[in-house]
Amino acid sequence: MAFEMVAVVGLGTMGAGIAEVFARAGLRVIGVEADADALATGRGHVERSTQRAVDRGRLSGGERDAILGRITLTTSREDLREADLVVEAIPEVLDYKRSLFADLDRICKPETVLATNTSSLPVTAIAAATGRQGRVIGMHFFNPAPVMGLVEVVSTVLTDPALVPEISELARRLGKTPVAVGDRAGFVVNRLLLPYLNQAAVLLEQGLARRDDIDAAMRLGVGLPMGPFALLDLIGLDTAYEVMGVLFDETRDRRHAPAPLLRELVSARLLGRKSGRGFHGDEPRPREPDRSTVITFEMAGEGADELTERLRTAGFKPSADPDVILRPADRPVIEHAVRLQDPARLVGVRVVGNRVAELAATVLTSQAAARAARDLMTVIGLTPVACRDRAGFVTDALLYPYLNDAVRMYDTGYASIGDIDAAMRLGCGYPAGPFETLESIGLAVVRDGLRALYAEYREPAYAPAPLLDQLVTAGVHVFPRA
Ligand code: 3HC
Secondary structure (H helix, E strand, O other), X not given: OOOOEEXXXXXXXXXXXXXXXXXXXXXXXXXEOOOHHHHHHHHHHHHHHHHHHHHOOOOXXXXXXXXXXOEEEEOOHHHHOOOOEXXXXXXXXXXXXXXXXXXXXXXXXXXXXXXXXXXXXXXXXXXXXXXXXXXXXXXXXXXXXOOOOEEEEEEOOOOOOOHHHHHHHXXXXXXXXXXXXXXXXXXXXXXXXXXXXXXXXXXXXXXXXXXXXXXXXXXXXXXXXXXXXXXXXXXXXXXXXXXXXXXXXXXXXXXXXXXXXXXXXXXXXXXXXXXXXXXXXXXXXXXXXXXXXXXXXXXXXXXOHHHHHHHHHOOOOEXXXXXXXXXXXXXXXXXXXXXXXOHHHEEEEEEEOOOXXXXXXXXXXXXXXXXXXXXXXXXXXXXXXXXXXXXXXXXXHHHHHHHHHHHHHHHOOOOOHHHHHHHHHHHHOOOXXXXXXXXXXXXXXXXXXXXXHHHHHOOHHHOOOHHHHHHHXXXXXXXXXX
């Protein structure tokens, strides 16, 4: 089918972005909103986004005008009669979506494809509200829609199989990569991404580390484009909360229960970027940290040579009476601390990537030692991430369960390794997909890290996925790709 005239219902952040994507690809777009105010807001989104591209020299003024000229706006659904495709991007409430689809089914010509951009609601339940279940499909875009390169094409058991390649082709025409998946809560990306974001909120609430330290650890240490709290603010805390609720209802996995902190912020209408404030948005003016001028240190344990060298080069010398004893570690260090004469001086240190140093303070570590450790890392060009002395510190505690979830997802047969990797790279801008990451860290390292997390938190889902365990036992270092 030739898709020339498309409609987008709901012009919030996602809907406006999707309308822009279609118009940029040369299609005519009808944008629909409930009232004139909402239409004006939607128009504002597209105007700002295209103006930004003009300002950056990515688009000429003429091209921007042509894009805007291809978008017409209306408050009347009846205007959608002739659309070849309608993409719904209204709030994530199943009853609203079902009633909209019933309406669209009545209004649109019989061959019109009805697509939903739902983040996690069952496409099957939405399709069932229409008399054209074979022509209902999920087209799931990622925020910001004009930038992220993925579209999840979600088919139900009722979808006409011929429609999947047609919509995938359309996604390619939009400059996106399609990944075709079945109708399970969260599809590929949200099923892997949101539990990680939720876990970050849980760990923040438990006081494992501070907001900015967790964001820095994942961005600068792991290399993700944004830290979890900055990303939650981009997605919208209400959306994240809703997706988590849907995931929990389907899986009953307590890790999928929305973090109470999310609920609190949503109730306070602190929804993230769209409301001006969420996890971020109320920063006090950054205060210059007080720096100790002279710091002495001692390095304990194995793997200390490189850090010692860097500290020496920066002018610091190991001392027999140090302010801080740094112990390279990727496991809790309290058992080492208690063997020391002065356990208050011990801080665990782990360099993540080449920009971050996780600094684990035990229950006995003094504030002076923790501060000395932080200042030393800053001086040698590493971003210090202060955290409590828990298995996995910050990065492994957030990264490894996500990798484990990806293995489990593949093992259920829901998606291929190639599709899961591509989905995370293109949908979230990750530098590598989970299987690529697993292989570069080492399957055995991740398996052992998960065992340590399991032993610490006793969380059933942290037990290494049987497939991962078996590959390690078999001495296999890469995943079997078809
Ligand atoms: N609209 C349009 N374009 C935008 C934009 C927006 N809101 N934000 C950024 N851009 C464009 C910029 O214009 C720039 O384009 P250019 O290279 O052509 O000049 C490009 O994106 C890069 O922007 P910046 O240099 O300003 O900023 P960054 O390099 O920091 O990138 C980012 C911003 C693209 C948002 C990047 O941080 C990123 O990839 N973050 C991850 C986002 C993500 O994970 N999204 C998925 C969320 S999950 C989801 O949406 C599913 C839902 O169901 C919950």
